[in-house]
Amino acid sequence: MGWTLNGAFPKIDKCVVIVVPHTSNLDFFLGLLIRRVLNEEFNFVGKKAYLSGLLAGILGGKVVCQ
Numbered sequence: 001m002g003w004t005l006n007g008a009f010p011k012i013d014k015c016v017v018i019v020v021p022h023t024s025n026l027d028f029f030l031g032l033l034i035r036r037v038l039n040e041e042f043n044f045v046g047k048k049a050y051l052s053g054l055l056a057g058i059l060g061g062k063v064v065c066q
Contacts, residue, residue, distance in 0.1 A: 009040055
């Protein structure tokens with residue numbers, strides 16, 4: 001997919017990380033995998049058409065309507 005992981009997450013209480021470009025819908029699952037591998041806690045927002053509220057909550061995200 002062409003992804004590389006450079007650097008580290010900052011050691012601060014809160015920050016916003018934007019991941020672009022989205023090459024496919026598999027990027028979401030890759031992000032979840034990276035979260036697990038790095039053992040970091042981070043949340044996400046996802047399009048309502050792709051994610052139910054319950055599933056988003058279980059995975060640590062919020063659903064947004066476009």
